[in-house]
Amino acid sequence: MAGHLAGRAAIVTGGGRGIGRAIALRLAADGADVLVADQDGESAEAVAREVAALGRRGVGADVDVATTAGRRRLVAAAIEAFGRLHVLVNNAGIVRVHRPEAVTEEEWDEIMNVNCKAVFFACLAARPHLAGGGCIVNIASIAGKLATPWWAPYGVSKAGVISLTRSLAVAFAPDRIRVNCVCPGPVETAMWAQMNDEGAPRVGLPPGEFTRMRLQGTPLGRLGRAEDVAGVVSFLCSPDAGYMTGQALNVSGGLLFH
Template sequence: MGRLSGKSCIVTGGGAGIGEAIAIRLAEEGARVAVADIDADAAGRVATRLSGQGAEAFGGRVDVASTAEVSAFVDEAARRFGRLDAIVNNAGVALPGSADGISEDDWDRVVAVNLKGVWAGIKYAIPHLRAAGGGSIVNMASVQALVGFPGWAGYAATKGGIIALTQQAAVEYGAEGIRVNCLAPGTIMTPMNEEIFRTAPDPQALIDDWNSSHALHRFGQPQEVGAAAAFLVSDDSSFVTGVCLRVDGGLAVLGPTGRAN
């Protein structure tokens, strides 16, 4: 019996990268998992993998910028599983641009997906978590909410907003047994970053540079974020709420311009 046995969970952005790793870890710990992703094929692939490993799972297409799509998927998960115990609001986009350089369209999109999408996940999960007598909400922030990285104004703003929203929701729903926390990953080896390395003029030099910007002298793996998410979903974190847990290998304490010895 895993520590999440009997729990029903939703993971948005669960079709690849960190979201996929979270979905896999929750299922390995015994949870039923609904995988939402804007890429329906990716969501279905992950759900099929989980089912093949003995978990109860299904996938579906969800654009988290659409409140109607989020609401419908959350309701479907609760109906299929009979209850909802947790949602991991992981879906997000990374659109670059400085405050005076990012286009209005890109700004609106990153806010709609990263911040509005998290709000929608919270909003529509709350009634089901209440019905279950409590539960856990885990939101995906970023270390970029805590330290400055030139050229990422919209992304950083939304991730900072997620931390504030997490704290607000923790206060609002704590008395009902609903815990709300967030994760702030550092550099994680996702498919997006793998592509950056693959196309770099000197991939190894770039890898070495990124490694040295972390106190642990390496970047992280999606599975390490998945483990942190499982902790926050589980009853092992029963007295933890309103927390932003950094999973960043010491990037924030070293500083983005620092280098590990």
């Protein structure tokens, strides 16, 4: 549905690269002005320029979503730039590859903070501006539905994203705000490459082993592309998804069915 976000304004966190960048560009192609937020401010600015090249307003913001101040700035910057907000995409995330016995409390807290707590409080910060027909899309993962012995805290954080998505879908429904999440399978980004190249050997597996294992169970026979995820985010922000809220959609080439 081309142009379904014309006149709308969106925030994409972690928009400086990978899946977030693809989402920012897709929402811009759909007609939205986009605030590209990333803790790497330079990459946020670069993607904001790509948004502008598509004929929309693109604004880069150097924001760490894991801090209260950062989340406040996130929403304030969008309102300051666009005067309105219709879409929030909570995409920023981190992963650490370790066997459970090697996970430290610091690592646990860091992952929960960025992947789960930040998503919940960013939703709350954006709520007043989204009331009356806005939507939120959170990027979870199939890791939130599977056993993940090599990245257990990450899996817990993503299960938390699925759970908070359902809770906030109900809590925000009276304001006509839809809240959904997407659960990607393995997607070819820097994050996935790092998990394979550096992470797999750390847990005693050959480099590339995670890709081999995942592809074995993937009927469509390939890794995901960032654009595969962005297309589903676009759909969830469209009127075609107007009767969907609290959902956790797998985008995994058939690797997972529910």
